[in-house]
Amino acid sequence: MTKPDKREEISRAALELIAENGFHGAPMAMIADKAGVGAGTIYRYFENKDVLITELYQDLEERMYPCIQEGYSTDKPIRERFIHLGTALLRYFIEYPLDFRYLEQFHNSPYGTDYRRDKILGDKEECHVFRDLFEEGIARQEMKNLPLVIMFSLAFGPILTVARDQILGFVSLDQVLITRSIEACWDGVKR
Amino acid sequence: MTKPDKREEISRAALELIAENGFHGAPMAMIADKAGVGAGTIYRYFENKDVLITELYQDLEERMYPCIQEGYSTDKPIRERFIHLGTALLRYFIEYPLDFRYLEQFHNSPYGTDYRRDKILGDKEECHVFRDLFEEGIARQEMKNLPLVIMFSLAFGPILTVARDQILGFVSLDQVLITRSIEACWDGVKR
C-alpha cells in the first residue's frame, strides 16, 4: 500500500466506525484493524485521536460544501435558492449516511460545540453561502426578520431531524417527500 | 442524610455531571463525590450505570410532561394548541437547561435510539398529546398532510436547535423571540 493510500484507509475506517458507534465505540486498535494497519501506524499520520477526529471533520466539510453548491447561482430568486440548498443538503445526508452520522457525533460532542463557537465568533468562510442567502432574504423582506441563528435553526433543524429519522429507518423519504419537507422549511422562514 | 435524600442526591449529581460533560465525562466516582456518598453506595440504589442513566431519563420525562401540558385543553383551536405546546416546551428547556442537555445526551446515544425505536413501534403513552394534535390537525386539513414523523421533525427540529443555541449562549431569547420562533414553526406545519 502506498503512503497516501494508507492515510486514506485510516480515515475511511475511522469515519465508518465513529459514525456507527460513536467516538467511544471506535478504539484506535479497532480503527487500525479495519484499516489493515498496525495500531502504531495511525500515529504516523495523525498526532493523536483528537487530531484525527478534527481532521476527519474538516475533510468531510470540504467534500460536502462543493457538492451542495453544485448548480447554485445567486442570480435565481431567493425561494428557489433556498429550496436548492435545502434539497441538496438533505439529499447529501441521505446519500452519504456515514457522513451524516459522523457530523452528528461531532456536533453533539465538546469538539463540535467548541468548533461552532469558533465559527460564530471567528467568522469562518465556509457557510457564507447560507449566511448570504438569509441576509439577502431578510433585507428583501422575503424572509422573516429574526436573528440569523434562529433562521438557521428554523431551516436546518427540521432537515437534520428528518435526515436522522430516514437514516435510522423511522421514515422512508422518496423524491416527493424530500421536496415537500424542504418546501415546509421554506414556509417556516418566509415572511 | 435520610435514605430517600441520598438517592435524590445521587440523581441530582448524575444529571448535572452528565448534562454538562456527557456520559463519558461523568465517571461513577465523580458522581459519588459530587453526591457526597461513597462510590459503592450508588450501587445500593441503582443496579449499574446503564440503569442509572435510563431511570434518570424516565424521571425527567415524568417531570416534564405535566409541566408542558399545564393549561392545555383540546377544546381550543388547533393553532392555539400548537403554540401552547411549542412555547411550553421551549420555555421548559430554557428554564431547566440541565434537563435539556441531559435529554440531548440521551437522545444522541444508543440509549436514546433504542428507546425511540421502542416508543415508535411500541406505541407508548406519553407523547400522545402531540400525536393527537397532529392527527387532528391533518384530518381537519389545517396542517400539511405529511407522515407524522416528518411533522414531528418540522415542529420539534427548530425548537430543539434553538433551545441548544440559547443554552450554549449563541443567542439570547426573550419573550418576543420565543413567541415568534414558535409561530414560525407553525408556519412550517400549517397547510
Place this chain on the structure above:
DNA sequence: TATTTAAGAATGAACGTTCATTCCGGACAA
C-alpha cells in the same frame, strides 16, 4: 435508664478490563 446486640447501610480500596499512546525490533528501500 443504661447497655448489649444484631441487621442493614455505607464505604473505599482493590480488581479486572479497556483504552490511547509509546517503543523497539525487524522489514524494506536506497
Place this chain on the structure above:
DNA sequence: TTGTCCGGAATGAACGTTCATTCTTAAATA
C-alpha cells in the same frame, strides 16, 4: 550498510464494579 517506515506487544492511566469491613440505628435486655 544505512536510514526510514511499520507493526503490534508493552505500558500506564482511567474506568465500572465488587466486597470485606466499618458505621449507624433501633430493638432487646437488664
